[in-house]
Amino acid sequence: MSSVDKDRATTDEKPGKPPAKRIRRTAEEARRLILDAAEARLARQGPEGLRLQDIARDVGISHPAILHHFESRDGLVRALINRANNQLRDKLLAALAGDEKSDDAMDHIGHVFEVLSDRGTARLLSWLLLTGRAAEGTSEQSGHNVMGEIVEAMQQRREAYAKEHGLRKPDREDTLFTAMLAANAAFGEAIVGRQLAEAAGLNQDGLKRFRVWFAKMLNDHLDDTAE
Amino acid sequence: MSSVDKDRATTDEKPGKPPAKRIRRTAEEARRLILDAAEARLARQGPEGLRLQDIARDVGISHPAILHHFESRDGLVRALINRANNQLRDKLLAALAGDEKSDDAMDHIGHVFEVLSDRGTARLLSWLLLTGRAAEGTSEQSGHNVMGEIVEAMQQRREAYAKEHGLRKPDREDTLFTAMLAANAAFGEAIVGRQLAEAAGLNQDGLKRFRVWFAKMLNDHLDDTAE
């Protein structure tokens, strides 16, 4: 006795349940919206806030729709990882390629820092690392490549700069360490920066000064070691 | 890793129902063991691995025992936060007070870095920050105090050093920024350090060199600005 059509039968105008016109998107569009919502939730509430029903509500769909586009919750997570990895790689490479004209090596660091300290991305990546899910990208473990490419680009930049100005060849490990420091500090800032600044009584402008200060410090270091 | 300490069957092997002799601990001891297990799980598996039943199994008790000692799962989390905060504060203050004899300001930074980059603590704190649960400590918002105390201690140290050597008074904000950089970098390293080093083809020894390099860099900076 289950097949009693409750209220969805003929078009009775029940004020209670207007069948709520469906919006049918392309698969690509739907996937994008879902990933956006998931990323936003992740950034706002952390990993425990990543529930299919919540995401679905954010997008304005029902949760099985998510299961339809991504095979499972895990599939959604993997897609999220993948997209974040790719976006991060693209941004970093763009930052590296963007200021070809400038011969100031620090611009690279500065841009890398900006990209990495993006709150959403860093928090997402951090969560992945904390949960041990890193480098699950389907296409490639972009981590390796990105790190290598960045250091390589920085090193070449420094060498060119040194040659042009008749300085001695910069130490490769020094370049690597500089990049690592920038990456570490950027990640750290994305995670604890806000709390730290607040605890220190620093406002938004103070945080900006901190970045400038840091950039100058790296610059001084690079100048010193390249002398 | 399949070998979990699962065997709690007392030496007797009764086929039917060995009532499994109970171990009755003091409340304090039980709480400590539970918190230890929870912290270990959190460090190993991230926030999603924090399940009462798992923790109970680790300790060798039943999960209602945890509910008995901490009111709820949330109570356990709060206790965990509290203990981590206090431990961090103690360690930091100890690191600051420990080398009173040394007049090298960098030793402070070095110790702070060591303490902060402790994998377990940093990951725990990071998770708390990521989930937006920071500063829920019952006794006090230790975050404020610790940050303020550290900067204050560093500043006094620098001023004393400057006065003794006839240097100009160091800038307070510079001291703050130095502390922030150390904290950011330490946190970042605790989270992404391993992956980053791996991506860069750096072994354990390389990581050590990185820390030395970073300490030297900060030292140089402090010397320069204090001149």
Added chain:
DNA sequence: GGCTATACTGACATTCCTGTCAATATAACT
């Protein structure tokens, strides 16, 4: 030894979340 306080347990209730399925509606195409 007996008594008491309470750390501890097994079984159950409840809630929440992922995943399945049959059915439906809509965009695209002929």
Added chain:
DNA sequence: AGTTATATTGACAGGAATGTCAGTATAGCC
């Protein structure tokens, strides 16, 4: 228009996790 492919949905199944409770056993004390 009709037809098709598939994005989407409501309802339900299954499982897992937290929380409740009445009862049990053990350490400390007389």
